[in-house]
Structure formats: structure tokens, C-alpha cells
Amino acid sequence: MTIHPLLTEITGPELAVAWAPLEVLSGDPHPDEWEDIATAAPARQQEFIAGRLLARKLGEALGLPPAPLRRDEDRSPVWPADRTGSLSHCDALCAAAVGKRAAVQSVGVDVETIGRLEQKLWPTLFTEREADYFKSLPPETVALETTLFFSAKESFYKCQYPITREWVGFQDVEVARTNKALLAVAPTDGAAQAWHAAPIHAVEISASHVATVMLLPA
Numbered sequence: 001m002t003i004h005p006l007l008t009e010i011t012g013p014e015l016a017v018a019w020a021p022l023e024v025l026s027g028d029p030h031p032d033e034w035e036d037i038a039t040a041a042p043a044r045q046q047e048f049i050a051g052r053l054l055a056r057k058l059g060e061a062l063g064l065p066p067a068p069l070r071r072d073e074d075r076s077p078v079w080p081a082d083r084t085g086s087l088s089h090c091d092a093l094c095a096a097a098v099g100k101r102a103a104v105q106s107v108g109v110d111v112e113t114i115g116r117l118e119q120k121l122w123p124t125l126f127t128e129r130e131a132d133y134f135k136s137l138p139p140e141t142v143a144l145e146t147t148l149f150f151s152a153k154e155s156f157y158k159c160q161y162p163i164t165r166e167w168v169g170f171q172d173v174e175v176a177r178t179n180k181a182l183l184a185v186a187p188t189d190g191a192a193q194a195w196h197a198a199p200i201h202a203v204e205i206s207a208s209h210v211a212t213v214m215l216l217p218a
Contacts, residue, residue, distance in 0.1 A: 001025065003057060006095070007201050007213055014103035016058040017213055019095040019111060019205060025050035030068040037071075050094040051077075051087035058098040059083060076161065086158045088211075095211050105216040106195070108159030110151045114208055115143040117150055125150055125170045127188060133176075144210070149175045151212040152183045152200045159214040160195040175200075183212070 006017040029049045037048045067080040085098040086109040095111040122131045152175045183200040201213045
């Protein structure tokens with residue numbers, strides 16, 4: 001199984017982040033994990049198994065013991081007590097982040113296909129300020145930037161949820177570009193909290209896919 005590390009500048013002995021094509025992430029899930037998806041559609045089973053296999057590989061790379069990754073009632077992964085992490089899927093890829101809980105409070109990862117976000121979706125997904133920013137860009141960069149902003153919101157949600165256990169809508173936060181590699185997120189209403197402060201790392205995996213990662217150290 002060939003996996004591709006992501007963000008080597010922030011990963012190491014305490015945190016591993018990687019992606020791989022869904023087609024190479026095939027194998028047998030832990031029997032306890034299979035209970036969670038035995039009746040799911042085949043495509044959903046494939047995504048579920050791929051994420052668990054990738055997370056298992058990353059856990060092994062960190063020296064963590066094998067452990068099933070069950071699904072909670074809200075469909076989020078139930079990470080073992082010694083680790084935290086995040087999973088993501090898109091049309092053809094899977095991404096995962098796994099960290100040692102003593103060093104990583106929470107992490108969110110998201111992988112997306114560039115160009116899915118038509119302008120008619122902007123009022124639902126983006127604030128007016130974000131939409132105005134997209135309109136100011138050269139046309140050839142809009143697809144990439146809208147995908148990254150959407151992905152950043154997904155990574156933020158996944159990162160904050162284990163801490164707050166609260167749902168956050170697309171209009172509840174606003175993303176801004178910090179530099180070529182980083183994005184920032186802020187609430188659109190109320191005071192910023194600790195989980196808004198971390199930067200969101202943006203990576204172009206290929207000409208057709210991007211990933212974002214948000215990390216909260218312990």
C-alpha cells in the first residue's frame with residue numbers, strides 16, 4: 001500500500017497526515033468496525049474501510065498499538081483513548097490525520113476535488129465577504145480558491161467538534177487567506193475561541209485535488 005505524506009513541516013513522531021487513492025486502500029476491517037457498516041451501501045463500505053486502513057497505517061507509523069476505530073451515533077469516528085484524528089474522502093482519494101493525544105488536542109483534515117462549487121452554491125457555503133473576494137480573483141484561480149475555502153471550513157468543523165460537540169454551519173465562520181500555504185478562520189458572530197486561533201494549512205495534492213489540515217496542540 002503506497003500512501004503519500006502531507007505537511008511534513010508540521011508532522012513527526014507525534015502526528016502523521018497522509019492521503020492515498022481509494023483504490024489502493026482495500027483490505028479487511030476489524031470485525032468491530034465491520035459491525036458499523038455491514039448493512040451500508042458498497043460505496044460507503046469502501047470509503048469507511050479505506051479511512052480505517054489509512055488511519056491504521058498512520059497509527060503504526062507513530063508506534064501506536066492496533067485498535068478498532070468505531071463509529072459514534074453521530075457518525076463521527078470514536079478514536080481510542082491514546083490518540084486523536086480525522087478522516088476525509090472525496091471522489092477518488094482518502095486522507096487521514098492521526099496524532100498522539102498527549103501532544104495533539106484535536107486535528108481536522110479534508111480532501112476535495114477542485115471545481116465542484118458552482119457560483120449558485122456560494123450564498124449557502126460562503127459569506128458575502130468571501131464571495132466578494134472570489135469575484136475579485138482572476139477567473140482561472142476561482143475554482144481552486146473556492147475549493148480551498150470550502151475545505152478549510154470542513155477541516156475547522158472536524159477539528160472543533162471533538163472539543164465543543166457542536167454543529168457549525170458554513171455561514172457561522174469566515175475564512176481568509178493568510179499566505180500561499182495558510183488560511184485563517186474567524187466566527188461571524190460572537191467572540192473567537194481557542195479553536196478559531198490555529199491556522200489552516202492548505203495543500204494542492206494534484207491539479208485536481210486539494211487538502212486542508214487544522215491542528216490544535218495539546
